[in-house]
Structures are given as C-alpha cells and as structure tokens.
Amino acid sequence: MTDIAPLLRDVVRFIEEALPALRERRYDIVWKPDGSPVTAADVYLEQGIADLLRARLGDLAFIGEESWQAGAPIGRQWRAVLDPIDGTENFCSGLKEWGTSLSIWRGDVHAGSLLMMPELGEVMMSxxxxxxxxxRIVGFSSSWNEAIGQGLAREPEGRIMGCAVYNLFNVIRGAFARFVNPKGARSWDLLAGVALAHEAGCGVLINDRDYDGRFLEPDQRYRVDICHRYDLHSGQRAVGG
Incomplete structure (x- = not known):
C-alpha cells in the first residue's frame, strides 16, 4: 500500500505557500446557479492541488467541487475528492473559518485524508x-432545516459556523461533542472528515446508518451525524459525566 502521508504533507505545504495568492483572489467572486459564491481562489487552489495529485498518483479520478461533472467515470486506480475552499461564504466575507478537505482512495479503499484550516493554522490528517x-458543544450545518432549529432549541451549547471543515475538524478532535447535518451535503464536503472520524473511533451515521468506511459517491447527498467518543480517551469522562 502506498504511503499517502508524504503526499498529504506536500499538499499542506502547497496550501501554506498559496495563501498570499488566495488572499489576492478572495474578493473576486462569481455566483453559481444556486446563489452560492465561488471565488477565483477556489478555482486557483483546486487546479493547483489537482496538478500536484495527478503528477504523483498517475491513474487518478479527480473529484473537485469546482470542476466535477456529474456522471463522470470514477473507476480509476486512485480517487481524490477535494473541496478546495469549504466555507466560501466565510472566506469571501473576510472570515478565517474556512478550510480545505481532501480524501484519497485507492479504488474503494481509503488511503488517507486531510482537513486543514489555513488561516487558523490547524491541520489534521490520517x-x-x-x-x-x-x-458540550454541538455543531450544526448552516443549510437551514427544521431539524436544526429543533436541535438548537434542545442543545444548551449549539453552534452554526458556516464551514463543514470547521465542524468536522472539531468533532473529530473532541472540541465539539457532536456535529449534525440533517439536510445533507456532497462527498467533497464530507468524505475526508467522515473518513477521519471513522479512523478516530467517533460514532458516525450516514443517512441514519452506521458508517462502515465506504467511499461516498460524488453524485449523491448525504446526511451526517457524528459523535465524539470521549471514552476512547484514557481517564476521561463521557459528555455529561
């Protein structure tokens, strides 16, 4: 099995070095048909990471949020699923709570994943x-859904941060007790975080079923509910304990 860790570290370095160019492109915005923003920085970073991965992995199906065409084949030796700037609304509003999500697979087998919040100096990888x-904090997705309103009313410490990478990063490490997206999101929003949560021993539900480590197809939406298991930390008490 190819060791993906050096490649993930190279992606981190590439993003760090690209930050000045991303900031230059931060407010160069166009609008997608669904009304959401995409910046020149999104496109710039996706292309740069795609070129890096193709140079290293060869037979690669690259699934990027800004370039993926629905129905394109993914039956390659390698698969990479990328959201170059998750939380674009935050990014183009001048907030630092945005991130990059990358998951690499050899066929249907997870090889390694990366979550990074460059302007916050935070990195997590396999x-x-x-x-x-x-x-005690429970994070919720920002795409409004009645279940989110009910959850915020029920949870004493609810948060809506507007960035899936931020939410996933923090539930995986335990800074959130739980993260819930009841409306659903695409694989580039979720796959790296879901794979890392599975690796970390979190409780992971995808569409109300236990996640078994499978690849998430790019042409579907997935509801996610992730709970951090504090009992896996030696000597620590469970939430509410």
Whole structure:
C-alpha cells in the first residue's frame, strides 16, 4: 500500500505557500446557479492541488467541487475528492473559518485524508489526529432545516459556523461533542472528515446508518451525524459525566 502521508504533507505545504495568492483572489467572486459564491481562489487552489495529485498518483479520478461533472467515470486506480475552499461564504466575507478537505482512495479503499484550516493554522490528517478532553458543544450545518432549529432549541451549547471543515475538524478532535447535518451535503464536503472520524473511533451515521468506511459517491447527498467518543480517551469522562 502506498504511503499517502508524504503526499498529504506536500499538499499542506502547497496550501501554506498559496495563501498570499488566495488572499489576492478572495474578493473576486462569481455566483453559481444556486446563489452560492465561488471565488477565483477556489478555482486557483483546486487546479493547483489537482496538478500536484495527478503528477504523483498517475491513474487518478479527480473529484473537485469546482470542476466535477456529474456522471463522470470514477473507476480509476486512485480517487481524490477535494473541496478546495469549504466555507466560501466565510472566506469571501473576510472570515478565517474556512478550510480545505481532501480524501484519497485507492479504488474503494481509503488511503488517507486531510482537513486543514489555513488561516487558523490547524491541520489534521490520517495518523495525526489531535484530541480534546471534553466538550458540550454541538455543531450544526448552516443549510437551514427544521431539524436544526429543533436541535438548537434542545442543545444548551449549539453552534452554526458556516464551514463543514470547521465542524468536522472539531468533532473529530473532541472540541465539539457532536456535529449534525440533517439536510445533507456532497462527498467533497464530507468524505475526508467522515473518513477521519471513522479512523478516530467517533460514532458516525450516514443517512441514519452506521458508517462502515465506504467511499461516498460524488453524485449523491448525504446526511451526517457524528459523535465524539470521549471514552476512547484514557481517564476521561463521557459528555455529561
């Protein structure tokens, strides 16, 4: 099995070095048909990471949010699923709570994933997952759904941050006790975080079923509910304990 860790570290370095160029393109915005923004930075970063991955992985099906065409074949030796700037609304509003999500697979087998929040200086990747002892916070997705309103009314410490990478990163490390997206999102929004949550031993539900480590297809939407398991931290109490 190819060791993906050096490639993921190279992607991190590439993003760090690209930050000045991303900031230059931050407010160069066009609008998608669904009314959401995409910046020149999204396109720039996706193309740069795609070129890096293709140079290293060869027979690659590249699934990027800004370039993926529905129905395109993915039956290659390698698959890479990328959201170059998750939380674009945050990014183009000048907020630092945005991130990059990358998941690499050899066929249907997970090889390694990366979550990065460049302007916050936060990185998580396969084999290097930080841990927080305890939290009561529940994060919710920002795409409004009645279930989110009910959850915010029920949870004393609910948060809506507008960035899936931020939510996934924090539930995986335990800074959130739980993250819920009841409306659903695409694989580039979720797959890296879901794979890392599975690796970290979190409780992961996809469309109300236990996640078994499978690849998430790009032409579908998925509801997600992830709970951090604090009992996996030696000597720590469970949430509410």
């Amino acid at each position: 084999g290097a997952i930080p841990r927080i002892p305890r939290s």
